[in-house]
Amino acid sequence: MTPRPRRQARLLVMLVLTAAALLWAIPFAWMLVASLRPESASAGEIASLIPSGDIGLDNFREAWSEGTFPLWYFNTFLMCAGILAVQCVTVSAAGYAFARLDFPGRTGIFYLFLLQLMLVPPILIVPNLTTIVSLGLYDRLPGVMAPYFASAFGTFLMRQTFRSIPRDYEDAAMLDGARLPQVIWHVLLPLARPGLAAFAIVSVSYHWNEFLWPLIALSSPANQVLTVGLASFTSGAESATEWGVIAAGTLLVAAPLILIFVVFQRRIVSSFVFTGIK
Amino acid sequence: MLKPWRAAFAAAAGMLICAGTARAATDIDLYFPVPVQGKLVIEIRQLIGEFNKEHPDIHVTAVYTGSYDDTNLKTAAAIKAGDPPAAVIMSANFVRSYEINHLAIPLDPLIEKDGMTPKSFMTEFWPALADNAMVDGHVYGVPFQNSTPLLYYSVDAFKSAGLDPSHPPVTWRDFITDAKKLTVVKNGTVARYGFEMPGTYDYLGWIVSGLAMSDGGQYFNHDYGGEVYYDQPSTLGAVMLLDEMVNKLHVMPPGVTDANAVATAFFTGHAAMMVLSTGALTFVRSNMKSPFKVAFMPYNIHPAAPIGGGSLIIPQGNSPARVAAAWTLIKWLVSPDIAGRWSRFTGYFAPRIAAYDLPEMKSYLAKYPDAAVALAQLKYAVPWFDTFETVAVRKAMENQVQAVLSGRTTPQAAVAAAQAAAEALMKPYVDQTALNIPQ
Numbered sequence: 001m002t003p004r005p006r007r008q009a010r011l012l013v014m015l016v017l018t019a020a021a022l023l024w025a026i027p028f029a030w031m032l033v034a035s036l037r038p039e040s041a042s043a044g045e046i047a048s049l050i051p052s053g054d055i056g057l058d059n060f061r062e063a064w065s066e067g068t069f070p071l072w073y074f075n076t077f078l079m080c081a082g083i084l085a086v087q088c089v090t091v092s093a094a095g096y097a098f099a100r101l102d103f104p105g106r107t108g109i110f111y112l113f114l115l116q117l118m119l120v121p122p123i124l125i126v127p128n129l130t131t132i133v134s135l136g137l138y139d140r141l142p143g144v145m146a147p148y149f150a151s152a153f154g155t156f157l158m159r160q161t162f163r164s165i166p167r168d169y170e171d172a173a174m175l176d177g178a179r180l181p182q183v184i185w186h187v188l189l190p191l192a193r194p195g196l197a198a199f200a201i202v203s204v205s206y207h208w209n210e211f212l213w214p215l216i217a218l219s220s221p222a223n224q225v226l227t228v229g230l231a232s233f234t235s236g237a238e239s240a241t242e243w244g245v246i247a248a249g250t251l252l253v254a255a256p257l258i259l260i261f262v263v264f265q266r267r268i269v270s271s272f273v274f275t276g277i278k
Numbered sequence: 279m280l281k282p283w284r285a286a287f288a289a290a291a292g293m294l295i296c297a298g299t300a301r302a303a304t305d306i307d308l309y310f311p312v313p314v315q316g317k318l319v320i321e322i323r324q325l326i327g328e329f330n331k332e333h334p335d336i337h338v339t340a341v342y343t344g345s346y347d348d349t350n351l352k353t354a355a356a357i358k359a360g361d362p363p364a365a366v367i368m369s370a371n372f373v374r375s376y377e378i379n380h381l382a383i384p385l386d387p388l389i390e391k392d393g394m395t396p397k398s399f400m401t402e403f404w405p406a407l408a409d410n411a412m413v414d415g416h417v418y419g420v421p422f423q424n425s426t427p428l429l430y431y432s433v434d435a436f437k438s439a440g441l442d443p444s445h446p447p448v449t450w451r452d453f454i455t456d457a458k459k460l461t462v463v464k465n466g467t468v469a470r471y472g473f474e475m476p477g478t479y480d481y482l483g484w485i486v487s488g489l490a491m492s493d494g495g496q497y498f499n500h501d502y503g504g505e506v507y508y509d510q511p512s513t514l515g516a517v518m519l520l521d522e523m524v525n526k527l528h529v530m531p532p533g534v535t536d537a538n539a540v541a542t543a544f545f546t547g548h549a550a551m552m553v554l555s556t557g558a559l560t561f562v563r564s565n566m567k568s569p570f571k572v573a574f575m576p577y578n579i580h581p582a583a584p585i586g587g588g589s590l591i592i593p594q595g596n597s598p599a600r601v602a603a604a605w606t607l608i609k610w611l612v613s614p615d616i617a618g619r620w621s622r623f624t625g626y627f628a629p630r631i632a633a634y635d636l637p638e639m640k641s642y643l644a645k646y647p648d649a650a651v652a653l654a655q656l657k658y659a660v661p662w663f664d665t666f667e668t669v670a671v672r673k674a675m676e677n678q679v680q681a682v683l684s685g686r687t688t689p690q691a692a693v694a695a696a697q698a699a700a701e702a703l704m705k706p707y708v709d710q711t712a713l714n715i716p717q
Contacts, residue, residue, distance in 0.1 A: 066320065125351070129359040138361050211344075216352050219307060219341045219363075221323075232319045232342040 035059050035247035059248035066245070069252060071222070072229040079141055079214070079225060080207045084200055086149045091199065092192070094150070095158025096184060100170075110159070116152040125216055132217060139219045148207065154199045161195030162188060194274040201268055208257055226253045303337040304603040306364035310340060311349040311588070321623055329610055336603045346372075346480075346588070347669065353593060357381050362593040364604035370410040370589040371664040373419035374503055378666055378707070382591045385417040388605045403629045406585055406659030409500050419589030420608050421629035423620060425556040426583040426655050427488050429576065433569040435460055435470065435550035446573035447551075450492075450519060453576040457529040460550035468531070473523060474549040477534035477683050483663060483672040485553055486679055487584050489516035491660050494579030503666040504708040508675055509697035515578065517689040521682050534680050541565070555586060556652035560625035563646070572648045574655050581658040587626060627652045665700075666707035674699035 030049055038053045063069075097103075098110050128147045129138070137143030165188060173187045189196070211227040218224060224232075230249045261268060310322055319342055326340040343349040346369035353366050368376070376382035389399045396417045400408045407421040429446060436443040439459040447453040457472030475485055490497045495512020499505035507513060523530040535543075541558065543549035545565055553575065554562070562570065575583055590608045592601055610616060618633035620626070622642050627649075633639055634653070643650050665671045677699075678692035687695075701708075 126355050126358050129355045133359040133361045138359070212348070212351075215344050215348055216355050220339060221341070224342075228342070228344070231344055 031247045031251055034243050035251050037244050059244040060252070063245050063249040063252060067229050067232070067249065068221070068224075069226075069229075072224055072226045073256070075141060075223060076208060076225045076227075079144055080204045082141065083145045083148045083207055084203050086145070087151050087154055087203060088196060088200070090150050091154030091158045092184075092189065092196070094155040095162055096188065098155065098159040099162035113152050113155055117156075122212065125213070128213075129216060138217065139223060141218075141223060144214050144217045144225075147213070148203075151199075151203070154203070157195055157199050158192065161192045165191050194271045197267065198271040198274070201271065205257055303335050304599050305337050305339070306600050306603045306607065307339045307341050308604075308607065309343045309349055309353055309363045309366040311343055311346050311367060311369075318624065325611075325616065325620075329607060332610075333606065336606060338603075338607055350669075354381060357593050357595055360595065362595040364592065364596055364600045365607055366591050366593060367422055367588045368419065368591050370407075370419060370421065370424070370585065370587050371662040371668055373410060373589055373591060374413055374664040375666065375668050376591060376593075377413040377416075377418050378503060381594055382418050383594055383596075383601065385420065385592065385605070388601070389417060392609075402631065404627075404631060404656050404659070406656055406661070407629050409661035410585060410664060411589055419591050420612055422588050422590050422612060422617075423557075423624060423626040424585055424587035424629050425626050426585060426652050426659060427485055427553050427575055428556050428559070428651060428655070429551060429553055429573045430544060430562060430570055431551040431573065432544065432547065432566075433571060435547065439550070443571060446571065447576045448574075450576055450578040454523070454527070454529075457523060457551065458527060461527075461529045468528065470547060471531055471543070471549045472529035473551045473553075474530060474535060474540045474543050475553040476537040476540050477680055478536045479673060479676055481537055481555075482534075482676045482679055484584055484586055486513075486516055486520075486675065487663050488575055488582060489519060491582035491584060492516075492575060492577035492579065493519075498663055498665055500661050502712065503664065504704045504712055506665060506671060506675075506697070506700045506704075508700060509693045512579075514689055514693050517679060517682055517692055519578075520679065521689045524683055525685050533684050544570075556627060556649075557587070557625050559649060559652075563648075572651045574651070574658070581655075582660050583655045583658050585659050585662045587629075587662075625649070627656070666704050670703050671700045674703060 026049070033049055033051050036051060036055045036057070036059070038056060038058060094113075098106065098113075124147070132138050132143040132146055135143070135146070137146060169187050169191065170183050173183045178186065209227060211231065214225045215228050215231075218228070230253050308326065323340050326338050330337055341363065343352045343366075349366065349368065350372055353363065353368065356362050373382065377384075386396050389396055396412065396415065399417060400412065403411070403421050404424075407424060411417060411419040411421055431443075431446055433443040436456075439456075441456055441459060447456045453473075460470065460472035461468065462470040476482060487497045490507075490513040493512040493515040495510060495516075496507055497513060498507060520530070524532050537554060537558070540549065540552050541554065541562065544552045544562075545567070547568075559572070574581055590611065592604050592608070596604065611620075612630055614628075614630050614632040614636055617628040617630040618636050618639045621628035621633065622638070628634065628639070634643075643653075663672055675696040678687065678696040681687040682689055682692045
């Protein structure tokens with residue numbers, strides 16, 4: 001008697017999950033279909049999920065020719081990689097300090113760190129801009145990266161990750177004569193890799209997609225990043241829009257992230273499961 | 279990957295050569311938002327390239343800065359951070375807040391140096407534009423691209439409803455009558471709405487101000503940034519008109535529709551009439567498969583159309599050399615030739631009157647007579663909404679009108695709530711100015 005209801009329940013769950021996945025996939029499917037549709041498509045056809053007209057890559061060609069994509073990819077890559085490289089060092093060090101070191105005011109300082117998560121980024125725009133102007137970093141990629149070199153979220157995540165690693169590993173290494181830097185480098189960091197990986201994914205996808213801060217902090221066309229570049233030929237305030245070109249441009253912007261996700265899907269999911277991020 | 283380095287190398291080489299042959303050019307930057315879609319960024323960079331070629335002593339970089347609101351944010355942040363751009367294409371109704379907050383310089387000294395007075399300078403532009411460009415008799419903005427709202431209507435829909443396409447609705451009475459006839463209900467659902475308009479931020483406030491002004495009102499105090507007339511019969515009437523069309527007659531869809539959805543409904547025959555900016559004219563022309571016409575916004579008391587668009591400003595904090603270079607650029611951008619070219623490219627009307635005396639402009643208007651409707655409407659043009667904290671005060675009204683469109687509040691309650699919210703926002707300014715009585 002028991003197997004049947006259980007199977008039915010499983011089927012129901014499968015159905016619900018499939019429906020949710022389909023719902024989630026619709027915007028992506030639409031983007032793909034719209035990007036392949038010819039420009040002559042009427043505005044009514046554009047809303048449809050079914051491909052129509054002469055399917056072709058014209059929209060991609062147009063998007064590519066309207067923007068300087070190679071330059072934007074390069075700048076965005078530099079920005080994300082630069083931020084991540086520095087963050088890995090700062091959040092691991094800070095995370096370790098909060099997880100393992102005993103110093104006066106540790107809890108208080110940690111909460112102070114967490115408070116930073118409550119700040120809405122736009123209110124920091126003017127102070128941050130003033131700082132990078134006085135450092136001579138305005139309109140330069142290091143200037144865009146600088147405010148993100150420390151990350152409250154990353155510190156929190158790494159602290160939790162380090163705390164979940166049993167102290168026995170460190171004690172064993174210490175007994176074998178390892179010094180603290182060696183313990184961190186050879187023992188803790190390898191064990192914390194899933195945490196770092198999860199943080200890297202969050203960090204890169206956030207900065208890859210960020211619009212407002214790069215728009216404010218960068219000016220020269222030579223320093224532009226993908227999001228700002230995409231907006232420069234797709235957003236229109238007082239008229240409607242060329243959906244096909246927008247869809248193609250958006251796909252071009254999102255493609256590297258989508259590709260990374262597809263290739264490393266299993267590892268990404270397991271990292272998130274490990275750290276409990278959803 | 280080669281491109282950036284090559285570009286950087288070329289630029290460096292170029293600078294070395296320039297430094298060798300002439301004294302260094304003044305480097306300035308122009309912030310520009312993208313108000314219409316498509317190849318505008320390329321077009322503006324082309325324009326700036328021409329300018330740079332004609333002016334070897336000035337080097338302008340055109341910097342794309344997002345929407346009008348983003349441009350405002352970036353400009354204000356750059357000024358506060360001490361690295362202001364030399365010139366900005368700013369939403370024309372932000373000019374007043376720049377003046378109030380001392381973020382833009384008055385252009386009078388530059389105008390006087392050219393042997394003109396602020397007044398004679400403004401006579402070069404359509405009279406309706408002066409109010410948004412000047413504050414207390416001083417020029418702070420130079421009109422660059424301007425628009426008015428237009429009523430677009432489908433010729434086929436008019437014919438199928440038994441209406442004469444050569445007689446668009448003129449008054450609100452015609453408007454309601456036609457909208458009712460144009461609405462088609464099939465099996466209990468609406469197959470075609472008589473009228474649609476954007477209900478999103480910025481667009482909504484602009485259209486509501488136009489309706490209030492067509493209802494005999496002022497909507498806001500043109501001469502003082504601390505007063506709005508939301509809770510007045512003229513504005514209430516405008517909101518009641520929308521409430522009637524949406525919630526009682528069902529000739530306009532409920533809820534908030536954005537400009538793209540409105541245009542899509544119009545193209546597919548799901549909307550018979552719509553209000554959009556003249557800036558959308560080129561876009562509608564290239565996307566509408568069946569014939570369409572444009573007309574003035576219908577009125578109740580007298581015709582009126584609010585001005586929209588962008589003006590050029592020079593932010594505070596620039597060196598005299600940069601200000602002089604920016605002024606040369608601004609004068610070049612609004613010269614009849616360039617202003618006319620920009621108008622033909624975008625669909626905006628050219629703010630400079632003399633642009634319309636040029637042969638290219640005459641043949642353009644002959645080819646596209648609908649482009650002349652916006653121009654004819656200028657006779658009835660009224661200034662664009664600008665107050666202290668323009669955006670927040672505008673949204674105070676927009677939030678309430680959106681609630682009316684969604685059937686969540688009544689027009690009376692909406693205008694009262696909007697008025698209260700707006701007054702709270704403007705209070706600091708009012709206390710410091712109109713209510714600041716010497717003791």
